[in-house]
Amino acid sequence: MHLRLLLILAFLFAMPAIAAYKWTMPDGSVIFSDQPPHPDAEKITLLPTQTFSAPPIPKQAVEIKPDAETRDIATYSSLQIAQPANEATIRDNSGNITVSVSSEPPLFIKKGHQITLLLDGVTISTSTSAQTMLPNIDRGSHTLRATIIDKEGTALITSNDSIFYLHRVSILH
Numbered sequence: 001m002h003l004r005l006l007l008i009l010a011f012l013f014a015m016p017a018i019a020a021y022k023w024t025m026p027d028g029s030v031i032f033s034d035q036p037p038h039p040d041a042e043k044i045t046l047l048p049t050q051t052f053s054a055p056p057i058p059k060q061a062v063e064i065k066p067d068a069e070t071r072d073i074a075t076y077s078s079l080q081i082a083q084p085a086n087e088a089t090i091r092d093n094s095g096n097i098t099v100s101v102s103s104e105p106p107l108f109i110k111k112g113h114q115i116t117l118l119l120d121g122v123t124i125s126t127s128t129s130a131q132t133m134l135p136n137i138d139r140g141s142h143t144l145r146a147t148i149i150d151k152e153g154t155a156l157i158t159s160n161d162s163i164f165y166l167h168r169v170s171i172l173h
Contacts, residue, residue, distance in 0.1 A: 020044045078104045081146055081162040089165045097134040097166065099125075101146045101159070112151030119144055139168040 021033050021041040036043070083100035084090055090097060099117060107113050109128045117125040117132060120143055125132050146159040 020046055076103050076105065076148060076157040078102075079146055079148055079157045079159040081144055081159050084144070084162065084164040086160075086162045087164070089167060091167045093169050095135070095137040095139070095166065095168055097137050097164075099132045099134060099144065099146075101130050101132075103130075103148060103157070107148065113156070114149055116147045116149055117144065118147070137166055139166050141165050 020043075021036045022030060022044050023041040024030050032044075033041070080102050081099065082102050083098055101115055101117075103115075107115065107128060107130065114126050114128055115130065115132075116123055117134075119134065119137070124134060126149075142164055144162045144164065148156045148158075150156055
């Protein structure tokens with residue numbers, strides 16, 4: 001019986017009604033309605049529904065700052081060759097050199113930017129990867145430079161030169 005009463009009250013408050021009626025059945029159950037179907041129905045005066053109006057939002061000048069990937073002109077503050085370190089000596093008989101480059105901000109791949117690596121003044125790699133393996137490099141002293149280029153091939157930033165020394169075992173020495 002209590003469940004029935006709670007359901008009726010829930011429906012009563014869920015439906016917008018100006019007037020409500022209440023009566024008791026011969027079995028003792030209480031009925032609520034928005035129509036007076038019974039002559040003994042008692043009219044219940046409902047309080048007006050509570051409403052709330054949000055205050056108007058003040059108009060403000062909002063500056064939308066595009067993220068780095070969507071800027072029209074991308075600028076890099078730094079480009080460095082992290083590996084091999086400048087003046088590093090590398091011992092690898094196969095002549096494989098791992099090159100790691102870091103930039104600030106990170107490379108804008110969505111804008112078509114790429115990293116070009118120059119070894120001793122010759123372009124040997126162009127990719128979007130910050131890490132590249134250079135195979136079969138001759139032993140000796142080498143100068144490495146990285147450049148970030150846009151999709152048209154224009155250089156946007158160039159790293160400082162990094163000099164490294166590659167030692168490979170030779171049966172002649």
